[in-house]
Structures are given as structure tokens and as C-alpha cells.
Amino acid sequence: MVPVLLIGIPLLAGLIGFSLKDVAAKSWALFASLLTLGVSLVGICLPKDSRQLLFNEPWMGSLNSHFAISLDGTGQILCLLTAIAFPLIFISTWKEEYKKAHNFFGLMLLSQAGLLGVFLATDALLFYFFWELALIPVYFLASQWGGEKRIAATFKFFIYTFLGSLMMLIGIIYIYFHTRDHSFALSAFYEAHLLISTETQAWLFWFIFIAFAVKMPIFPFHTWQPDTYEQSPTAVTMVLSGLMVKMGVFGLLRWLAPVLPMGTYLWGDTVSMMCIIGMIYASLIAMRQDDLKRMVAYSSIAHIGLICLAVFATTELSIQGVMIQMFNHGINIIGLWIVVFLIEKQFNTRKISELGGLASKAPVLTAMLVIIALANIALPLTNAFIGEFLMFSGIYSSKATVYNVVFTVTAAMTIILSAVYMLNMVQRAFYGPTNALTEKGVDIRMNEKFVLGIIVALIIVVGVYPEPLFRLTQDSVNAVLSKMYVKP
Amino acid sequence: MSNYVYLVPLFPLIGFLINGLFRKSIPKSLSGLIGTAMILASFIVSAGIFFQVKQEGFQPVTITLFQFIHAGNLTIPFSFLVDPLSTLFLLIITGVGFLIHLYSIGYMKEENAPDYSKYFCFLNLFVFFMLLLVLGSNYVILFIGWEGVGLCSYLLIGYWFKNIDYDNAAKKAFIMNRIGDVGFLIAIFAIIYKFNSVSFDTVFQAAPSATTGFLTAITLLLFLGATGKSAQIPLYTWLPDAMAGPTPVSALIHAATMVTAGIYMIARSHVLYNLAPISQTVVAITGLATIILAALIAVKQNDIKKVLAYSTVSQLGYMFLGLGVGAYSEAVFHVLTHAFFKALLFLCAGSVIHAMSGEQDIRSMGGLKKYLPITHITFLMGCLAISGIPPFSGFFSKDEILTAAYGKNPVYFIIGVAGAMITAFYMFRLYATTFLGNFRGTDKQQHHLHESPSTMTIPLVVLAILAVVGGFLGVPELFAKNSNLLSHFLSPVLGGGEGSEEIPASTEWMLMGVSTILALSMVLYALSRFSKKPELGEPVGFAKWMADKFYVDELYDTLIVKPLNALADFFYQIIEKKLIDGLVNGTGRLVQYSSRQLRYLQSGQVGGYVLLMVIGTVLLFVVQLFLRK
Numbered sequence A: 001m002v003p004v005l006l007i008g009i010p011l012l013a014g015l016i017g018f019s020l021k022d023v024a025a026k027s028w029a030l031f032a033s034l035l036t037l038g039v040s041l042v043g044i045c046l047p048k049d050s051r052q053l054l055f056n057e058p059w060m061g062s063l064n065s066h067f068a069i070s071l072d073g074t075g076q077i078l079c080l081l082t083a084i085a086f087p088l089i090f091i092s093t094w095k096e097e098y099k100k101a102h103n104f105f106g107l108m109l110l111s112q113a114g115l116l117g118v119f120l121a122t123d124a125l126l127f128y129f130f131w132e133l134a135l136i137p138v139y140f141l142a143s144q145w146g147g148e149k150r151i152a153a154t155f156k157f158f159i160y161t162f163l164g165s166l167m168m169l170i171g172i173i174y175i176y177f178h179t180r181d182h183s184f185a186l187s188a189f190y191e192a193h194l195l196i197s198t199e200t201q202a203w204l205f206w207f208i209f210i211a212f213a214v215k216m217p218i219f220p221f222h223t224w225q226p227d228t229y230e231q232s233p234t235a236v237t238m239v240l241s242g243l244m245v246k247m248g249v250f251g252l253l254r255w256l257a258p259v260l261p262m263g264t265y266l267w268g269d270t271v272s273m274m275c276i277i278g279m280i281y282a283s284l285i286a287m288r289q290d291d292l293k294r295m296v297a298y299s300s301i302a303h304i305g306l307i308c309l310a311v312f313a314t315t316e317l318s319i320q321g322v323m324i325q326m327f328n329h330g331i332n333i334i335g336l337w338i339v340v341f342l343i344e345k346q347f348n349t350r351k352i353s354e355l356g357g358l359a360s361k362a363p364v365l366t367a368m369l370v371i372i373a374l375a376n377i378a379l380p381l382t383n384a385f386i387g388e389f390l391m392f393s394g395i396y397s398s399k400a401t402v403y404n405v406v407f408t409v410t411a412a413m414t415i416i417l418s419a420v421y422m423l424n425m426v427q428r429a430f431y432g433p434t435n436a437l438t439e440k441g442v443d444i445r446m447n448e449k450f451v452l453g454i455i456v457a458l459i460i461v462v463g464v465y466p467e468p469l470f471r472l473t474q475d476s477v478n479a480v481l482s483k484m485y486v487k488p
Numbered sequence B: 001m002s003n004y005v006y007l008v009p010l011f012p013l014i015g016f017l018i019n020g021l022f023r024k025s026i027p028k029s030l031s032g033l034i035g036t037a038m039i040l041a042s043f044i045v046s047a048g049i050f051f052q053v054k055q056e057g058f059q060p061v062t063i064t065l066f067q068f069i070h071a072g073n074l075t076i077p078f079s080f081l082v083d084p085l086s087t088l089f090l091l092i093i094t095g096v097g098f099l100i101h102l103y104s105i106g107y108m109k110e111e112n113a114p115d116y117s118k119y120f121c122f123l124n125l126f127v128f129f130m131l132l133l134v135l136g137s138n139y140v141i142l143f144i145g146w147e148g149v150g151l152c153s154y155l156l157i158g159y160w161f162k163n164i165d166y167d168n169a170a171k172k173a174f175i176m177n178r179i180g181d182v183g184f185l186i187a188i189f190a191i192i193y194k195f196n197s198v199s200f201d202t203v204f205q206a207a208p209s210a211t212t213g214f215l216t217a218i219t220l221l222l223f224l225g226a227t228g229k230s231a232q233i234p235l236y237t238w239l240p241d242a243m244a245g246p247t248p249v250s251a252l253i254h255a256a257t258m259v260t261a262g263i264y265m266i267a268r269s270h271v272l273y274n275l276a277p278i279s280q281t282v283v284a285i286t287g288l289a290t291i292i293l294a295a296l297i298a299v300k301q302n303d304i305k306k307v308l309a310y311s312t313v314s315q316l317g318y319m320f321l322g323l324g325v326g327a328y329s330e331a332v333f334h335v336l337t338h339a340f341f342k343a344l345l346f347l348c349a350g351s352v353i354h355a356m357s358g359e360q361d362i363r364s365m366g367g368l369k370k371y372l373p374i375t376h377i378t379f380l381m382g383c384l385a386i387s388g389i390p391p392f393s394g395f396f397s398k399d400e401i402l403t404a405a406y407g408k409n410p411v412y413f414i415i416g417v418a419g420a421m422i423t424a425f426y427m428f429r430l431y432a433t434t435f436l437g438n439f440r441g442t443d444k445q446q447h448h449l450h451e452s453p454s455t456m457t458i459p460l461v462v463l464a465i466l467a468v469v470g471g472f473l474g475v476p477e478l479f480a481k482n483s484n485l486l487s488h489f490l491s492p493v494l495g496g497g498e499g500s501e502e503i504p505a506s507t508e509w510m511l512m513g514v515s516t517i518l519a520l521s522m523v524l525y526a527l528s529r530f531s532k533k534p535e536l537g538e539p540v541g542f543a544k545w546m547a548d549k550f551y552v553d554e555l556y557d558t559l560i561v562k563p564l565n566a567l568a569d570f571f572y573q574i575i576e577k578k579l580i581d582g583l584v585n586g587t588g589r590l591v592q593y594s595s596r597q598l599r600y601l602q603s604g605q606v607g608g609y610v611l612l613m614v615i616g617t618v619l620l621f622v623v624q625l626f627l628r629k
Helices: A001-018 A022-045 A073-092 A101-120 A126-146 A149-176 A186-192 A198-215 A222-230 A234-256 A261-266 A268-287 A293-314 A316-347 A364-376 A383-396 A405-428 A448-462 A467-483 B007-021 B026-053 B084-107 B113-136 B141-158 B164-197 B200-209 B212-229 B236-244 B245-254 B258-268 B271-272 B277-299 B304-324 B329-357 B372-385 B393-408 B409-437 B443-448 B454-474 B486-494 B505-530 B542-547 B549-602 B606-628
Strands: A054-060 A063-069 B061-071 B074-082
Touching: A001 A022, A001 A054, A001 A063, A001 A073, A001 A101, A001 B329, A022 A073, A022 B074, A022 B409, A054 B007, A054 B026, A063 B164, A073 A101, A073 A234, A073 A448, A073 A467, A101 A126, A101 A234, A101 A448, A101 B245, A126 A149, A126 A234, A126 B372, A149 A198, A149 A222, A149 B549, A186 A234, A198 A234, A198 A405, A222 A234, A222 B007, A234 A316, A234 B304, A261 A268, A261 B007, A268 A293, A268 A405, A268 B549, A293 A316, A293 A383, A293 B061, A316 A383, A316 A448, A316 A467, A316 B505, A364 A383, A364 A405, A364 A448, A364 B074, A383 A405, A383 A448, A383 B141, A383 B164, A383 B542, A405 B164, A448 B486, A467 B141, B007 B026, B007 B113, B026 B113, B061 B141, B074 B084, B074 B113, B074 B141, B084 B113, B084 B164, B084 B245, B084 B258, B084 B393, B084 B454, B084 B486, B113 B141, B113 B245, B113 B258, B113 B549, B141 B164, B141 B212, B141 B245, B141 B409, B141 B443, B164 B212, B164 B236, B200 B271, B212 B271, B212 B277, B212 B486, B236 B271, B245 B258, B245 B304, B245 B329, B258 B329, B271 B277, B277 B304, B277 B409, B277 B443, B277 B542, B304 B329, B304 B393, B304 B409, B329 B372, B329 B393, B329 B454, B329 B486, B372 B393, B372 B409, B372 B454, B393 B409, B443 B505, B454 B486
Parallel strands: none
Antiparallel strands: A054 A063, B061 B074
């Protein structure tokens, strides 16, 4: 029942939202998202083998596709992230006024339903359906409520994701025809590799990988991302970067690495190199950005590159790190976007060079930002340290590649670079003397303190005591790892 | 008592939270008091632990608070290790820390209320992380403290954040430390890979089974971490800039405690270093090079804090020399005496700066002896201690390191003594130009000159006493049997001082005599040269190189910073915008173009459709024909 509610509540609420008045829609969306959070928390409290976590009904009978959804460890942690994120997004952007707000919030809720569906589906066709369901509302949100260059940006976004999705569909259908009983079920997909030759897996890998690579994004499939982040309304950017990015990582963990273990193994080094190039490349570019949104966007590319690299390292430590880091990255980047949003709202600019001296005008905002920035550079006792530490340890001890040490050392350079661009940003926007623009700056309000306070609390609690997250995801780590392939 | 060790870091953490969360509502007088009282409480607990650890037959205790990380079969507990080494550092950190907090109450009193709380909040947080660093029973907890103190150093260097130069100094400190930290981290990854544990006892027990090559690699990586935190070549350039922070911060973080973290870490890992002789040599030579380089630069600096900063870099070099020649407890001894005399010197400098209304240039000072009598006497004690004049504390610790170095290689000794001579010279140049001769500042400054309040002078007196007598904790065995209390105390962790026993007593006396006479002569030379006529001219030739710090900052800028920025620009402007984006947009335009072309097909004119239909039919007909064959 839990997974049905998780998808059903935002879906229904979204559809109802379209018919509401603009004023009511905002409260309605917040209410629905809090309800979803409640259900998600109930799901976590249930025992892992509870029947309440499963749902399976025939869907498209002629294709042997089922409406099969279930909530396992990986799903739990990502559903929790999604469920936490939406109320935070709604509260933090509460002051933002949208034209046709009912449509805006309706679409937001629809994309939440799609996201949760992606994390829950155990049927490939259903997974594809939700994948698109999550995407299409975001496309409209960005193109209707975005910045000046929104059309060009969303067009690029669309081209990338559309091509990716299309290839994934082809890949899924190919695998479908090679399952034993022509089924879309995840379990059938997990056995399909026995019937698909290594040579076939080698090319089939790319059909599915590109869809995920675009979504994460992995170099060189990433150039849609800074433009789209920059042009979308901040609430949408939060969804895109905090949550949609995880669709790609999640896809790797559930629908690619275990389904095509040989393909994944064969291309491990290639993808790892793409990740590392992307990490360094994006970190360097982040150093030279003046627009806050673009800087955060490139920093995210670097961080996601590490997560992808860790998946291909195929070790217990690295995959455990990925699980934790998917959650942490979502929390931290949403925190950063909230700060960016608050700055833009107050000063009408995102240019770092036009800001300065905010620390003397807004000490609370500064303190919050500094903590979030430190989490972003994975300082110990923040959440990201746990994830990055495990991922790096796992990459170092990887047996999936002979270049494990080289990969670790080159990827570790971004630990330095991230400090460079984050501290540059903190210094230039928040420290130094105030200027004419920031002279009239004021500190943040109560609701904003509340939201940032929750994020900071999550950062520190997970950073000091990550044990609950380990317990939640441990079984999934082993399950994924048991299906992946490493040359003995 | 050692079961309550968690109280030691807990008190500063509470102080941090109180001052951090209520910084607006808390009255100014209270926030300084809370901050200081918390460190005093930690010191009392530490002293209790010390008396327990000191007893014969004490076994190291590990206190586990909770499981920090566990993944697969790797478990990393959040646990503390109480043994003589960590206990000694507890005493240094909380003891010197308490005095510096006390001093800060007076020194920072001009600050307005929320900033004043912020200062004590950060200072408490620093002590918390520093205590974690020395208490951690595994490399990960050590690393938490390690990066934590780096963070506090960043926050405190940039305490006056409105000044861009200070912010740059703070950022530079953090980033240079991060470079070292990456080395440290990679070493931890390798340790996990090899030993599947990060606990000191497990790793050290298993270490002999690893190959020398592997141990050399990880010890060198750990050392890279140490060069960042402890300001050695090649990562030392942040420390002089870090003097932008308030002077008590320089005393606590950038002299007495944080910068010795690298020495602590290597002393803690001495089992690994003993198995990796190449790394030991690298440590020793890096230490020696740093001693000389920093000392030469210090000779030509005119900022009172900069001189002290370079002398810190140089003194840390001695400690690394000690570590490199296997004289671990001697190196730790120097950490202890250095904490006393260097904290003292910095606090005296603070007192001088305070009296001079913020002036730091020694060219505008002179003759302060009669205005600041307590500061003058205590500063002189500190100078004698650092110059290695018997029986001041620095003499004993430096001498023991130099003797051990002689045992390893006489050349080490000669270079070390040369460094000591330069040290004596620049310290007494500093002393003479500041306190002797005539006052060279403005009349306004002269009018304002005054001795500091008692919250500032009391710590000076206490530290001065420690700087004078602290050396008797480690009197060489040469003078009396079993007189080296410190070495005896540390021997369960670091082993006895086997190194020095190889040298015959007569040689040792001679070495001691030579270094003392040379240092003393440099003191007298500097005094006679600078007390009457301080040099004020522009340096030329080699002196100019020394004054300009051998252009190392400029070198790094040209070799690393600028090329990296250029590469970043190339990536962004050329590859990102032109190449990748160009390709994607090209594809996009192609799609748009072709769809525009295809649109002509649906023009709505019946004639066009008919034409197309005919063409289509004909085509199909032709295809059909060919397929028939």
C-alpha cells in the first residue's frame, strides 16, 4: 500500500491542483507534499519484509507488463529524499509569485509523482513510463516559468533527454525480447544477461547508459545542464539537480549495472575516465563562473561524476558511499539553491562580482551558507564526508579496474578544486566590504531560517551519526553488488 | 579518570554552542568568561587523566563512543585513545589554550559584542577539533580533527572578514592545507585497502607484514599532509600570511598547537616510519631545508609577527628533523617547549601591537623597554629560550634533537647548528629593534604607549616561567641518570631514546658546547649591531631575495595558479562553448532546419499533394519492380 500512496498522493493532488485557485494551489501543494513525507516515513518504519511495501497488478496484459512497484533500501532512501525535498522547496520559495500558480504547482506535484514512480517501479515499461512522466512536467515548468533564454535552454534540454530516452526505450525493448518469457519484470531483466551474449551487452550498454549519463549528467553529455539550471525557476532547478539527477544514478544501480553486468564491466574503464575528465573539467570551469547558478551547476557535475565513478568501481564501500551520497547531494544542493534564491530575491542579481560583504548584513544567512558550502566540499562531520570518504576508499580498492590508484589520485584533485571555487564564492559574495547594492541587505526571515535550519541539521546529523542510513541501505548494496560482475 | 576523557572535548564544544547560538543575546563579559572557563574545565580533567596515566603500569585505554562508519566489513568507531602521547598533548592544548583564552579577554575587548562572542565561539571550536585530533584512536578521527582545525584556522584568519587581504590569507591557508589533506586522505585509502582498518593498534601491528615500498608510499603521503598543516616546504607559504588573524589566534593556532599536528601525526605513526627509512630521510631533509629557508627569510622581515611566523616555520623544521632521525620523543619535547616560548613570544608581540595602536612594523618601534616592562622581560625570556641559551627550555629540546641528528649524520648537525645561529641572530635583531634604542614611532603613538592589562600580562608571566623552566622536564641523561622525565613518560608509546646512546658522552658534551657558544655569540653580535643603530635601509642583493621571501609565492603563482586559470578558461570558452555546445546546437539546428523543410511538404495546396502522390506511386512501382526479380 505504501508505494501506491507515494505515487498516488502527488499524482491525484497534482491533478486536483490544476483546477484550484492560484492562492489555494500553493497551500494545497505543501499539504500534499507533507502528506507524502508522512507516508514515506511510515514506509521506513515498516519492517523490510512487510507486504505493505509491495504492489503488483497486471497492467498491459498483452505485453506482459505489470504495474509492479516496491520499496527497497535504495528506493527508501531516494523516496525519502524526494519526500523531504518537496516541502522544503515549497516553503523556501513561498514568497515567489508565479503566473498561473495552479498550473505551476500541479505540474510540480506531477513531476514528484513521476520521480517517486521511477524510484519504485520494478517493471521496465512502467519505469520508462514514470521516467517520461517526471520529465514532461519539468519541461513545461522550465519553458513556461523560466528566465529570458528559457526557450533555447529547454530546447537543448529536450534534445538531450529525448534522444537519451529514445535510446533507452530501444534498449529496454531489445532486452524484453531476450527475456525468457517476454516480460518487463525486473526479476526477468536480471536473468536476461544469461541469454544475451557479451558482445551484444557491449553495444546494448550504451543504449541504456546514454539516457542515464544525460540525466546525471556525465561529461560530455552535460552541456544542457548549466543552461537549464540557469534558466529554470529556482524551485524547478532544485527538482532537477536535487532529485532528477538521482534518476540517472538510480537507473545505473537498478536498471543497468545488474541487468547488463558484462557490458558494465567491459566499459568500466571508459566510463570511469569520462567521469574523471568531467570531474576535473567541471571543477575548473566552476572556478571561472560569475553566475551563482552556473557555478553550482558545474560543481554538481563534478560531484555526480564521482558518484558515477564509484558505481563502476563495484565495491561494497563505493556502492555504500553512492547510496549515502545520493541522499546527501540532494540535501546539500537544495540548500545551495535556497541560498542562491534568497540572494537573487533580495538583490535581483546572481552575479558574484556584484555582491560582497553580505556577512555583515546577513550573519545568519552567511553562517548557514558556510555550513552548506563546507558540506559541499565534504568537510568531516558533514554528511558529504561520509559519502565521499566511502566512495574514494571504494574506488581505491576497486578490483574492476587495474587503474584504481590512478583513478583515485586524479579524482582526488577535485577535493582541492572544490575548496577553491566554493571558498572563492563565499569570499567574494559574503566577505569583504559591502557595496552600494549590498549596503541595504537584510538577514533572512523566520521561514527561511527554518528551512535552512533543517538542511543544516540534516547535514550535521548525517555527518556525525550516519548509522541509520547505513542500516537502511546495506541490504540493497549487497543486492546490487551480487548482480554486478568483476573479473575474479 | 580516563573513562571521562570525552569530557575534555565536550567542554569546548558546549562553549562553542553557547557562544555560537546565543551570540546576539549573550553579554560581552559573559561570552569571554564562558569560553575561558570551558577550557579551564578541560584542563582540569586533562590534569586528572595525566596523573592517572603517569602511574607505573598504566595501560592505554580506548573509549568508544559510537560506531561512526561501517560499510561492508570495514568499521570505524568514533573512539578516543588515552595514552602518554595523547595525554601530553591534552595538557599542552588545554593549558596553553586556557592562557590564550584568558589573554584574549583583554586583547579583544575593543570588538563589539556579537563579534566578540563569535571570536570565542570559533576559538572554542578550534580547541574541540584539536582535542579530537590528538584523542582519536584511528586515522579517521584524527583526520576529522585535522580538517576541523584547518576550518577554524580559516575562520579565525578571516575573522576581520571586511578586509579582502585577510580573506585571501584565510583562503590560501585552507587551500594549501587541503593539498596536504588529499595526501593524507589517499594514505588513509591505501591503509584501508591494505589493512582493512584505520585503528592505530591494528595498523601498527599489521605493518611489518606490508612491503617497504607500500609503507614508504603511505608514510610519504602522510608526510605530505604534515607539510601542509605544519607549514614545511613545499606547503609553508600560508603560515606567514595567516598572521592576518588576531594575535592570540596566531599564538594558539599558528604557533603552539595546530601547526604541531603534523609532528603529532608522524610521532603517532612512528611504527610505520621506522619501517620506511627512505621516508625518514625525506622528513629529515625537508625539515633541514625548511629550517634554513625560513630562518633566512626571517632575518629580513620587518613585521614583528612575520618574523615570529617564519621562526615558527623554522622551529617546526627542527621537530621534523627530530622525527626524521628517529628522535620521536625529542621532537615531541620540542613541541612542548616551543608551545611555551612561541606562545609567549606571540602574546608579547600582541601586547606590543596593542600598545602601539595596531602598528606591527619594527622600524617604527624601539625603546619599548621602559614603557612595557613586563612585556619586555617576558619577551627576553622567550628570545633566550628560542635561541637555545642554557638553561632556558629551548636549549634542552633543541640540543637533544641536534645530538640525535649528529648520531644519524654529522652534516645534519652542522646544518641544524647553522639554523640555530641564524635563529639567535634574527630573534635578537627583533628584540633589539623593538625594545632597545630610541623610540622611532610618531608622537601620537608614543603618547599612547602603555603596559597591557593584567588579563594579558598574567598569561605572559606564566608562559615566561614555563619557557624558562620547561626544559627541566627533559634534562639529557648526560647530566644525571633518569633525569629525562619526559622521555621516560613517553617511552611506552614512542620507545626509549636509543638513538642518543650511540654517541660517547665526551662527544655529546662537545656538541652541546659548540652549539651553545655559537648561539651565544650570535646573540651578542645581534645585540651589539642593532641596539644602537637599527638597520633601516632597503635590502639589496641576496638580502633583497631574503626580504622578498625568495619569490616562492610568485613562483607558485606562475607555475600553478595562472596555468590552472588559463586551462579553466580554455575549457570553458573553447571546449565547452564552442566544441561541445556547438555540436549539440548544431544537431538541434539541423533538426529544426529539416523540420522546416519538411513543413513545405504540407503546404495545403492540393496540386502539391497530387504531385507528391504521383511521385510516391511511381517510386513504389519502381521498388516493386526491382523486388520482383
